[in-house]
Amino acid sequence: MSGIEDVASLAGVSKATVSRALSGRGYVSAETRLKVSDAAASLGYVVSSSASSLVTGRTNNVGVIIPMINQWFFASILEGVERALLDRGYDLMLYNVTKTVEERLRVFEYFLVRKRVDAVIAVTLEITASETERLLALGKPIVGIGGPLAGIPTLSIDDIAAARLATEHLLLLGHRDVMHVGGDIDEQMDFHVHSKRLMGYQEALTAAGVPHDEHSYVAARFDIPGGYRVGKQILGDPRRRPTAIFAASDEVAIGVILAARELGLSVPDDLSVIGIDNHPLADLFGLTTIEQRPDLQGEQAVAWVIRQLEEPGWTPPGEHTMLPSQLIIRSSTAPPRPRTV
Template sequence: MRRVDPSRSAGAQSAAMVPGIEDVARVAGVSTATVSRALRGLPNVNALTRARVREVAAELGYVASPSAVSLASGRTRTIGLISPRIRRWFFANVIEGAERTLRERGFDVLLYTFNADLPSSRAAVDPEVLRRRVDGVLVVGLPLAPEEMDALRALGQPLVCIGWGGYGQVTVRLDDRGTAEAATQHLIALGHTRIAHITGAPEDIAPWSPPVERAGGYRAAMTEAGLPVDPALEAHGNFDVAGGRAATRDLLDRAPDVTAIFAASDEMAMGAILALRDAGRRVPEDVSVIGIDGHDLGELVGLTTMAQPADEQGAAAAQIVLDMIAGAAPPPELVYPTVLVERGSTGPAPSAPRAVD
């Protein structure tokens, strides 16, 4: 991402100390236009002149400014990255993976973020802030309305969605439904029948979105096992620790006989563990808990999880958008599996229901 080093002020280096294209042209005995063509690898420069210009540029330490290269090529060498948040585990890891890949290839990242904690009232994505400033766009974990997607496509730049897609857009994502089914099946295999599910926010109803797909996978696994799908066993946790904690308290009030909780993210699962401890419930002796992500703190709290490579997804999406800029045809979708990581938060269902005070 773009960063400014305040120690390198305008006065730190005088123009006289920094060689310019005119200096290269004077020493090489050619015009500045020839220097520009030679260093950019353009035609109409003979091999001897090209070699001479490059040799002089190297001797003088001349480096063409990125802005000059951008103007000449029509490229900004910048990728716009739209994300509703940056501090949560998934978003932070995806952004880090994407930025690392882009930086290694000489591209900068222009981050466009905003408060999306209240999806129903958030401002619409405005693609005009990206126009003529980026060569491609990555959208991280943000379900978009059809008109927002159309507006982004109207930029005429390669567009890749991460963690959510739809509308036929190029997408890098997790196998959300399969992951949720596997997490629920893990609990069922341990003998649990009263399994609760903590999902995202009530507003998370967009098709193809992770909360919708994960809730669908949970219900499918319950149905396949012949277990009832009880709305009283589903709660909204807003994909954070505080939300998971509050949701678990509500679940225990409505269904005190619950013996297992599948949370759609590790952060909500951590909140669930806190709420269970608040209520005097032992994990996993009384209630088992499983999440999705592979959060860095999962091992510390002994959380069983369905681990996903979020940074790899960011890196893959960045590479796809670069390939699209170069003219390559992208895959319509790149789907990542997850791996069950068993720790101490899941165990066999209790042989008898725990007495409820």
């Protein structure tokens, strides 16, 4: 491995000039710049990032804390973040933080603090006050996806509005017996998504004067099998069966659809189903849904974090930014079948 010294002597200039020529900082004549880059290329020289970081204090790394990878929402965020970071010449350091206490501790106490990252993107991180404090104490830009989260700028869709929109769609079709299959409130891995979607659902019903109680909401594991299991349970009992279900995610919704099919129920004739996400499988199941784009959320988070890095003093607009989401109507929702008296 050749160092800057070798390039300097080959190009017939000093190390300082090589550094300036290659980094584009400070004055270098066009002619010298060319000589230097030729020399560097012919030697296959690349700057040592450790040496460079040591003096500049910048690592060109961004740490990403994410609770899981193997799920559409999270994987999409990660893809978006990765793409955006690489585009801007930053590297991505991945920290998959699960529920385990010791793992969380390790990441917070140890990894993030070692001067390895310039900034942090925290994805739906349920975080304690002391952890927030620790992150802020780093003095590094940090943006959360999800939220809101006291003290750090976050972005997400407006979960309440999205849930309201979904529920209103069902109400508008004429449904009066709408159940909500959501995530377990006690088990939300993130910033209260589950309770916010439940809230939006309740708001819509209340506004429309449609009665609802605690039996209108059932918790499910947040994936297809989870939706399936709850779907089987709810739909198996004809007296309990609603005319429409608002599922808190497309995966749950698809599980419900599978359960309905298995019970011989037609969607949407016997049951309307709506979800949230616009998951890649939504189209296959004709699922009406509220779209969100986690990849774009990832890109946005990167943009903010980089902007803070390159323009000190700048801060993201507002504590919690809500991205728009829109209704996509497919074939899983329809007016309720006229009641056979």
